[in-house]
Structures are given as structure tokens and as C-alpha cells.
Amino acid sequence: MKNSGLDLTKGSVLKVILAFAWPIMVSNIFQQLYNTTDTMIVGNFLGENALAAVGSTAAVFELIIGFTIGITNGMGIVIARYFGAKDDVMLKKSVAASITIGFMVALFFTVLGWIGLYPLLQILGTPDNIIHQAYHYIILILSGLLITVSYNLGAALLRAIGDSLTALYILVFSAVLNIGLDWLFVGPFQMGIKGASIATLIAQALSTVLCWTYIYQKRQLLIPKRNHFRIDKNLYRDMLGQGMSMGLMFSIVSIGTVILQTAINGLGVYIIGAQVTARRIQAFFIMPMTATASAMATFASQNFGARQYERIIKGIKRASLVVVIWAIFAFLFLAFAGKGLTILISGSNQTELLSASQLYIRLTTPFYPILGLLFVLRNSLQGLGFKRLPLISSFIELFGKIIFVVFIIPKLGYLGVILCEPLLWVPMAAQLYIAYRKKREYFKSYRA
Known part of the structure; x- marks a missing residue:
């Protein structure tokens, strides 16, 4: 294959996993900056009510965006399998199928959001004094869902062939731009909470253009021709199955978070602000774990296509060790730095908000090793094509x-x-570990 990325079926297992994971981690950090910058600038410029408005939409945002990202990542797993098997024709057909499916999914959820988003915020018990701000913030971002899906699909294609570095470069540029636009629109231009949404959309649009321009110019193996768009029922079934499986996994988790948000919204503005602040901090510190787990999805898929079963088992062990070590570090660091980070991100000195946010950090961080193992096992099983587990x-x-x-x-x-x-x-981790143990024995007996 010409213009190929990183082949994860060769070389030191730990080295290739880390080499593939670190650009994903840095990309995730800058991706999180989109949301965290909104939180910091909105909280500092517009106050606790605006901060709570952003926080009250977090679960809905994760539900919709998480499902679409899950679908694109799931389809990327199928593409990685054909890349590992060195099958150029099926690779291009699977890319064509992912473009078609991605467009339809983005269109469906955009229309669904326009119709049902405000009633959903009402059902979730969003306080009357912030519901209009919350709606205007999230509806603008949702209107650009096709842009979001396009970027995430492009990034998923690059990761499928082992190129996690290019998406990083593009995202760094757009995230820095987003920070500048956030400050400009919310601060000097006084556009309110809408300004944060518009800044995010502009930054994502630029990252989308840059990503697909790079694919067209430098990764021609990912560019399908007209004949590759002919519908192959078996391929579409596989792509939809894998994409929907990962999308449903994201959305089921987010549905639970939406349900949890109803309880949070009933606890008042300060608790909503504390929750969103604490979760932003958590999101940053679990990124090395989620990046390693994301790398394992591609690693497992490429090696599955290449029939390197023993290598897959070894990779899961190495990745598990990495996430546990990081989880212990995050626990120790946040024990000392949690208060300062809470003040920095929330922009508030309100005692109830700060105390609630710090309590969240103190009680959740001891569980990070379990969360890390959960991530690795779940993504590895997805990469191996096990959709239901x-x-x-x-x-x-x-x-x-x-x-x-x-x-x-x-x-x-x-x-x-x-x-x-x-x-x-x-x-959750216990269920995944039991499932992995059973499948590991299967692969040991099946390996070539």
C-alpha cells in the first residue's frame, strides 16, 4: 500500500501502542479544550447562571455527539481490519460506505435535534432561569453536526491506517483558534453564550476542511472512486453493525448521564456548576487512559486482520499496565491540585460550588484504575469485532x-x-474482564 500510516502489526507491542496513543491523547486534550474553554470563559465573563446553562446541556451534548462519534469510530475499526489485511479494494469500499452512512446519521440527528431539543431540556428539569441560555448554546452546536461528523470521520479514517499524528496537528490549530474566538466573541464582542457556540463551530469547520484536504492530497489509499460507492450488502451490514454497536455504547452511557442530569438539575445552580467543573477536570485526567484504549481498538483490529492473535493478547496486557500506572498518578496529583483547578476552571469563589466540586474529585479518583481497565477491555473487544459484549x-x-x-x-x-x-x-469492568477471559481462550486455540 502506498501512502500508508503506522502498521501496528509489526514492531514492539508497547512502543507501537504508545506511539499511536500519544497523538490521540494530545488530540483529546485539545478537543476537550473546546468545551473547557467555553466553561472557563463563560464562567469568568458571564457568571454562575451562564456556567450552569452550559453545564445543564452537557449530558444532551454527550448523547448526540457521542453517538455520532461512536459510529465513525466503529466504522474506522472495520477499515483498520482491511488495512491490516492489506486489502485495498475492500478498504476503499469501506471508506465509501462510511461516508454515506456518516452523512445520513448527521442529517437525521440534526433534524431530530431541531424538533426535540427544547422539550428535552424541559423534561430534564433545566431551571427556568437558565433554560433559554442552555437551548441557544446547544442548538447552534447541533446545527453544525454535519461538520462535527465530517471531522470525526476523517480523523477515524486516518487512525484506521495508523496515522494519529496528522489529526493532532489539525486539531491543535483549530483548538487554539477556538480559544481566541471564544474570548473575542464572549468578551469584547459581548455576544453572550451564543458566542461560545459560534466560536466552536468555526474552529470545527476549519479542522474539517484541513483534515479532508490532507486525506485527498496525502492519503490516496483512502479516496474511493465512484464504483466503490456501489452498495455491498454484506459490507454495509458489517459497517452498520460495528458503527451502531459503538454508537449505541456511547449513547446508552449518555442516556444514563442524561437521566442522572435530571437529578443534578434539581439540586440548584451551584451544584450544576460544581458538577460541570469537576467533570471537566476529570475529562482531562482520564485522557491518557481513553487514548490508550482508543489505540487498542485500532491495534486489535489491524492485528485481527493480520491474524496476529498472540500479539493482541500481549497488547491488552501492556495497555492495562499503562492505564493503571497513570490512574495512580492522577489520583495523587489531584489530591493536591484539585482545589486550584476547580477555581481556575469555574472562575468562581462561591463556597458551595467549590466544596461540591472538590468532593466529587476526592471520591471518584480512587476508582480511576478500574475505569482505565474498563476502557482498555471495552475498546479491545470492539476492535476484535465483538459488538454485543x-x-x-x-x-x-x-x-x-x-x-x-x-x-x-x-x-x-x-x-x-x-x-x-x-x-x-x-x-462493568468485571463483566468485560470475564468476557475477555473467555475470548482470550478462544483466540489461543484459534491462532495460526
Whole structure:
């Protein structure tokens, strides 16, 4: 193959995983800057109510965007398999299928959002004094969903062939631009909360153009021709199955978060602000774990296509060690730096907000090693083409959050909100580990 990326089927297992993972991690950091910059600038310029408005939309945003990102990543796993198998024809056909499916998904969710977003915010119990700000913030971002899907599909294609570095360069540029536009629109231009949405859309649009221009000029193996767009029922079934599986996994988790948001919204503006601040901090510190896990999806898929089964098992062990070591570091660091980060991101000195945010950090960080193992196992199983097993862990989380919202949070209040997810990580990780053990024995007996 010409113009190929990093071949994860060769070389030192740990080195290729880390070489592939670190650009994903840095990309995720700058991707998170989109949301965190909105939070910081909105909180500092517009106050606690505007901060709560952004926070109240977080679960809905994760639900819609998470599903579309899941679909593109899932289709990227199929593409990585054909790349590992060195099958140029099926690679181009799978790219063509991913473009068609991605466009339809973006269009569907854009229309669905226009129709149902405001009623959904009402159902979630968004406080009356912030619901209009929340709606105007999220509806603008949702209107640019085709841009978001286009970028994430392009990045997924590059990662499928082992090129996680190019997407990083593009995202760094657009994230820096987003920070500047956020400050300009919300601050000097006084565009309010809408300014943060517009800044995000402009930055994402530029990253999309740059990403696909690079693919067209430098990665011709990913450019399908007209004949590759002919519908292959088996291929589309595989692409949709893998994409929907990962998309549903993301969305089921996000549905649980949306349900949890209803309980959070009933606890007041300061608690909403504390929750969004603490989760922004958490999002940054779990990024090395999510990046390693994302690398494992591509690593497992490429090596599955190349029939390197023993290499896959070795890779899962190495990745698990990496995420546990990082989780311990994050726990120790946040024990000392949590308060300062809370003040920095929230832009608030309100005692209730700061105390609630710090309590969230103190109680969740001891569970980070379990969360890291959960990420690695879930992504590895997805990369191996097991569509249903990772979904089970997502359903565990969904039903667990429903139980917490109905029975536990009404009694424990915000403490119940904090304990909900960490306690659910334990059975989720256990289910995935049991599933992996069974499949590992299968691969040991099946390897060439």
C-alpha cells in the first residue's frame, strides 16, 4: 500500500501502542479544550447562571455527539481490519460506505435535534432561569453536526491506517483558534453564550476542511472512486453493525448521564456548576487512559486482520499496565491540585460550588484504575469485532444510573450523584474482564 500510516502489526507491542496513543491523547486534550474553554470563559465573563446553562446541556451534548462519534469510530475499526489485511479494494469500499452512512446519521440527528431539543431540556428539569441560555448554546452546536461528523470521520479514517499524528496537528490549530474566538466573541464582542457556540463551530469547520484536504492530497489509499460507492450488502451490514454497536455504547452511557442530569438539575445552580467543573477536570485526567484504549481498538483490529492473535493478547496486557500506572498518578496529583483547578476552571469563589466540586474529585479518583481497565477491555473487544459484549457493560451503567436516580440520590443528595458512576465502574469492568477471559481462550486455540 502506498501512502500508508503506522502498521501496528509489526514492531514492539508497547512502543507501537504508545506511539499511536500519544497523538490521540494530545488530540483529546485539545478537543476537550473546546468545551473547557467555553466553561472557563463563560464562567469568568458571564457568571454562575451562564456556567450552569452550559453545564445543564452537557449530558444532551454527550448523547448526540457521542453517538455520532461512536459510529465513525466503529466504522474506522472495520477499515483498520482491511488495512491490516492489506486489502485495498475492500478498504476503499469501506471508506465509501462510511461516508454515506456518516452523512445520513448527521442529517437525521440534526433534524431530530431541531424538533426535540427544547422539550428535552424541559423534561430534564433545566431551571427556568437558565433554560433559554442552555437551548441557544446547544442548538447552534447541533446545527453544525454535519461538520462535527465530517471531522470525526476523517480523523477515524486516518487512525484506521495508523496515522494519529496528522489529526493532532489539525486539531491543535483549530483548538487554539477556538480559544481566541471564544474570548473575542464572549468578551469584547459581548455576544453572550451564543458566542461560545459560534466560536466552536468555526474552529470545527476549519479542522474539517484541513483534515479532508490532507486525506485527498496525502492519503490516496483512502479516496474511493465512484464504483466503490456501489452498495455491498454484506459490507454495509458489517459497517452498520460495528458503527451502531459503538454508537449505541456511547449513547446508552449518555442516556444514563442524561437521566442522572435530571437529578443534578434539581439540586440548584451551584451544584450544576460544581458538577460541570469537576467533570471537566476529570475529562482531562482520564485522557491518557481513553487514548490508550482508543489505540487498542485500532491495534486489535489491524492485528485481527493480520491474524496476529498472540500479539493482541500481549497488547491488552501492556495497555492495562499503562492505564493503571497513570490512574495512580492522577489520583495523587489531584489530591493536591484539585482545589486550584476547580477555581481556575469555574472562575468562581462561591463556597458551595467549590466544596461540591472538590468532593466529587476526592471520591471518584480512587476508582480511576478500574475505569482505565474498563476502557482498555471495552475498546479491545470492539476492535476484535465483538459488538454485543461491550454493550452489556453500557446497559449495566444505564440501569445502575436509573436505580441511583430513583432510589439513592433522593436520600443521599449530591453524594449519591458522585458515587453513582464510580460504583458502577466496578461491575462493568468485571463483566468485560470475564468476557475477555473467555475470548482470550478462544483466540489461543484459534491462532495460526
